[in-house]
Amino acid sequence: MVTEKQNPGPEPTLPLAGLRIIDISNVFSLPYAGGLMADLGAEVIKVEGPGRLDISRGGAFSGVFPENEPGDDPWNRTSTFNLLNRGKKSLAIDLRRHEGREVLRDLIRVSDVLMENFTPRVMRGWELDYPHAKKLNPNVIMVSCSGYGPHGPYAQYPAQATTQEATHGLAHVTGYRGDVPSKAGQSFVDFLATWALVMGTTLGLRYRHRFGKGLWVDVAMYQLGCYMVADRILDWEANQRRGDRIGNRHPWLAPQGCYRCAGEDQWCVVSVHDDEEWAALCQVIGRPELARDARFASNGARMENHDAIDPIIAAWMAGFSKTEAMERLQAAGVRAGAVFDARDMHLDPHAKARGLLEKVQFPPERGIGKRVIIGRPWRLSKTPLHARGPAPTLGQHNREVLQDILGYDDARYAELEQSGVIGTRPTHPRPVLHMSMDERVHRGRLAYWDPDYKERLGIQD
Amino acid sequence: MVLPAVLDDLLVVDLSQGIAGPLCARLLGDYGADVIKVEPPGGECGRRMPPFFHDDPDPEKSLFFLLANLNKRGVTLDLAQPEGAAIFRRLAQSADVIVESFAPGYLASLGLDHATLEQDNPGLVMTSITPFGQTGPYSQYKGNEIVAYATSGIMAISGTADREPLQHGGFPAQYEAGMNGMLATNVALLTRDLNGLGQHVDVSMQDVVTSSLVINQPYYSFTGGVQGRRRLEGSSFGHVTPCKDGYFVSQEGGGVTWDGIADFYGREELKEPRFADPAQRLHNGHALDAIILDATKDRTMAEMFKTASEQYRMLFGIVQTPEDLATCAQLEAREFYQEVEHPVIGRIRVPFQMWNMSATAASCRRPAPLLGQHNSEVFTKLGCSEAEIGTLRNRGII
Numbered sequence: 063m064v065t066e067k068q069n070p071g072p073e074p075t076l077p078l079a080g081l082r083i084i085d086i087s088n089v090f091s092l093p094y095a096g097g098l099m100a101d102l103g104a105e106v107i108k109v110e111g112p113g114r115l116d117i118s119r120g121g122a123f124s125g126v127f128p129e130n131e132p133g134d135d136p137w138n139r140t141s142t143f144n145l146l147n148r149g150k151k152s153l154a155i156d157l158r159r160h161e162g163r164e165v166l167r168d169l170i171r172v173s174d175v176l177m178e179n180f181t182p183r184v185m186r187g188w189e190l191d192y193p194h195a196k197k198l199n200p201n202v203i204m205v206s207c208s209g210y211g212p213h214g215p216y217a218q219y220p221a222q223a224t225t226q227e228a229t230h231g232l233a234h235v236t237g238y239r240g241d242v243p244s245k246a247g248q249s250f251v252d253f254l255a256t257w258a259l260v261m262g263t264t265l266g267l268r269y270r271h272r273f274g275k276g277l278w279v280d281v282a283m284y285q286l287g288c289y290m291v292a293d294r295i296l297d298w299e300a301n302q303r304r305g306d307r308i309g310n311r312h313p314w315l316a317p318q319g320c321y322r323c324a325g326e327d328q329w330c331v332v333s334v335h336d337d338e339e340w341a342a343l344c345q346v347i348g349r350p351e352l353a354r355d356a357r358f359a360s361n362g363a364r365m366e367n368h369d370a371i372d373p374i375i376a377a378w379m380a381g382f383s384k385t386e387a388m389e390r391l392q393a394a395g396v397r398a399g400a401v402f403d404a405r406d407m408h409l410d411p412h413a414k415a416r417g418l419l420e421k422v423q424f425p426p427e428r429g430i431g432k433r434v435i436i437g438r439p440w441r442l443s444k445t446p447l448h449a450r451g452p453a454p455t456l457g458q459h460n461r462e463v464l465q466d467i468l469g470y471d472d473a474r475y476a477e478l479e480q481s482g483v484i485g486t487r488p489t490h491p492r493p494v495l496h497m498s499m500d501e502r503v504h505r506g507r508l509a510y511w512d513p514d515y516k517e518r519l520g521i522q523d
Numbered sequence: 524m525v526l527p528a529v530l531d532d533l534l535v536v537d538l539s540q541g542i543a544g545p546l547c548a549r550l551l552g553d554y555g556a557d558v559i560k561v562e563p564p565g566g567e568c569g570r571r572m573p574p575f576f577h578d579d580p581d582p583e584k585s586l587f588f589l590l591a592n593l594n595k596r597g598v599t600l601d602l603a604q605p606e607g608a609a610i611f612r613r614l615a616q617s618a619d620v621i622v623e624s625f626a627p628g629y630l631a632s633l634g635l636d637h638a639t640l641e642q643d644n645p646g647l648v649m650t651s652i653t654p655f656g657q658t659g660p661y662s663q664y665k666g667n668e669i670v671a672y673a674t675s676g677i678m679a680i681s682g683t684a685d686r687e688p689l690q691h692g693g694f695p696a697q698y699e700a701g702m703n704g705m706l707a708t709n710v711a712l713l714t715r716d717l718n719g720l721g722q723h724v725d726v727s728m729q730d731v732v733t734s735s736l737v738i739n740q741p742y743y744s745f746t747g748g749v750q751g752r753r754r755l756e757g758s759s760f761g762h763v764t765p766c767k768d769g770y771f772v773s774q775e776g777g778g779v780t781w782d783g784i785a786d787f788y789g790r791e792e793l794k795e796p797r798f799a800d801p802a803q804r805l806h807n808g809h810a811l812d813a814i815i816l817d818a819t820k821d822r823t824m825a826e827m828f829k830t831a832s833e834q835y836r837m838l839f840g841i842v843q844t845p846e847d848l849a850t851c852a853q854l855e856a857r858e859f860y861q862e863v864e865h866p867v868i869g870r871i872r873v874p875f876q877m878w879n880m881s882a883t884a885a886s887c888r889r890p891a892p893l894l895g896q897h898n899s900e901v902f903t904k905l906g907c908s909e910a911e912i913g914t915l916r917n918r919g920i921i
Contacts, residue, residue: 077713078713142737142738142741145740145741214855214856220778220779222838236691236693237689238682243763247736258878265529267713268713269526275882278882279880280881282879289698290694293693294693296587300574300871301574305692309690310687312667312669314572320673331678399666400674401673412655412661415659419740433744434740436736436740439727442724502748508748508749509749509750511746511747512743519744521744
């Protein structure tokens with residue numbers, strides 16, 4: 063297969079080499095964790111149903127098609143799906159049918175890790191929750207991700223990151239100063255779950271390595287989200303303080319804010335942590351006398367007179383591009399950051415030097431070409447890591463999994479195929495809503511678009 | 524039979540300061556590692572971070588420090604003095620993991636970088652957590668929470684289009700960077716279990732936050748599209764909406780139809796053709812918003828959350844405050860909180876367990892250390908005599 067041939071030559075031993083992971087995942091959190099573990103060397107088998115596709119294969123959370131063209135198999139072409147599921151194999155099997163679950167049971171017997179993010183009652187109902195999985199394979203590490211966890215008053219509540227952001231306390235502390243609570247970013251708690259899922263799985267693998275036993279890792283997104291406001295919870299416990307929305311200010315240091323720079327929708331943040339940095343900022347903006355101004359002489363005074371500082375910084379920022387402002391302030395030892403958008407994220411010199419984003423080549427028959435995707439936010443000096451191939455097409459590895467791994471004969475394979483237990487096309491393809499790039503901009507879905515983005519990224523065919 | 528904790532064979536030395544690095548080291552401690560926190564003689568900056576217990580800015584009363592430094596012993600040591608560096612080198616010889624957050628190059632200037640220390644300890648894993656990572660043109664830039672949001676790409680899409688980009692509240696980027704530090708340390712340890720070799724792990728907070736943009740990033744590399752902030756037009760359905768005693772968020776999807784949502788709000792007019800599909804609802808957004816505002820103005824968050832989730836299977840959220848979280852029955856059921864007995868603060872309940880495990884679950888064995896609390900214990904074990912320790916103390920090295 064093209065995938066395997068992409069990275070020829072010897073590789074240093076990858077930490078999860080030789081491990082088989084079953085990844086019954088949907089949307090962001092768990093698929094991403096599985097993708098990262100494929101990068102780390104595991105054989106990751108993504109399990110979906112021909113009648114129940116991962117929802118990142120279409121609809122609101124799936125991103126866009128290459129060149130905005132759905133093609134003949136849109137479910138294999140969405141951007142978010144292809145980022146998250148890199149380097150995996152695909153088994154498309156109907157787990158709602160008894161025959162499908164029998165295949166899964168066989169697969170659990172020969173796998174190291176079983177990951178799933180169903181609502182807790184689903185695996186329990188199929189007798190595939192940890193107590194049952196352990197009977198099939200005593201050493202299996204099972205990893206579950208749910209909205210609220212399998213027990214407790216909210217256990218069965220439907221959950222999604224975008225509504226949980228309110229419930230787990232982040233929206234209460236996020237928002238413009240004095241304004242209503244707000245959501246921020248994109249499905250934030252999903253990614254906390256991604257990190258936790260990999261943390262839990264790697265701990266589980268070390269546990270099994272040391273003691274020869276499996277275990278169950280039970281991640282609840284709500285619990286993780288609440289952890290992100292642990293300091294606010296402690297402030298409540300100790301001081302009965304609920305905390306305010308303070309926009310872009312810092313809770314105890316001043317000044318801090320986000321200021322408009324030269325150009326259209328260009329911004330730079332700055333944050334001063336002490337008197338020395340304040341003096342440095344005053345120098346940079348050409349107002350050294352302000353360092354001696356009693357209104358701003360201490361952090362307390364600056365907190366008090368923040369409103370008077372903002373227009374002074376804003377006046378200076380307006381004369382510079384966001385990166386120039388950042389560079390000048392940082393050169394003087396003042397914390398500053400240009401507000402980068404998706405284009406900057408790809409083209410900024412630091413991003414390029416770091417190499418967080420990496421190129422993945424798709425096989426020619428996929429018609430996707432070469433694309434840039436997020437790699438991993440950590441680098442190991444002696445274990446170079448990279449995405450080990452593109453995301454699979456639906457059911458691409460049905461035969462490999464059932465025959466090469468499970469040893470099913472041709473007759474059994476044909477039977478599963480003919481009865482529709484396995485497949486390579488969705489039984490209910492989602493309708494594709496086509497919207498041109500210009501229309502996306504017009505409707506406010508996008509700020510702008512770069513028709514020459516492939517040249518900019520160096521991914522021309 | 525209860526088996527030992529999964530990381531109880533490890534000695535971790537925590538040189539880091541603030542939130543992300545200390546949290547990473549603490550998480551290793553939660554799963555059994557012996558963690559020794561090494562602070563400068565004046566204490567690390569985390570001790571000066573609010574909130575403080577009863578708002579008293581005593582270096583032993585920072586609740587942030589408490590949270591990020593559970594399960595550690597604490598020593599003081601001035602690495603910038605040669606005697607201090609020499610003692611640290613001895614400690615590093617027996618360490619499995621060092622966690623640090625200095626500006627890249629600082630430890631090398633003291634001869635305490637990974638490349639030097641691994642000569643005497645080839646299994647040593649060093650995990651560095653910094654604002655922009657160890658390499659690249661911004662590696663010497665200073666960072667913090669808002670700088671991470673700005674430069675990661677997340678702030679450009681947070682807030683509304685008519686106003687400035689907006690950061691997340693609190694310090695989630697720091698927590699996330701700490702989690703990734705622990706994750707990558709686990710990966711390095713698994714690799715070491717295979718080949719006996721340690722390595723240097725480089726975690727960049729900017730990279731961590733960018734890594735959560737899995738819709739935004741490939742939008743560009745698949746079409747050239749760049750997302751912006753939400754425009755205030757159409758409907759605010761799906762965004763934070765006021766009700767009788769606070770705010771809620773309600774979304775389509777999950778197990779409910781639009782008619783089901785209309786029933787939840789108790790408004791038959793929501794079933795009219797003008798709201799029949801997403802495009803119509805966007806087009807008639809102001810009318811939709813007005814109906815929902817009116818339908819919820821006398822309803823409470825708690826009632827709506829329960830009714831929407833249990834009876835209508837809706838995706839529904841309520842804006843909970845820290846007080847709500849402190850009394851949340853679901854968090855109780857998850858054993859989220861841990862009672863900690865601290866010698867200065869006293870007894871306090873701390874958010875502790877990030878996730879649950881059927882074996883080798885996180886355990887809290889110690890409160891955060893007082894400044895230099897374990898100097899004698901740790902330095903004696905390294906072979907320092909009482910007299911030597913006294914001298915080091917007098918000279919301000921410990």
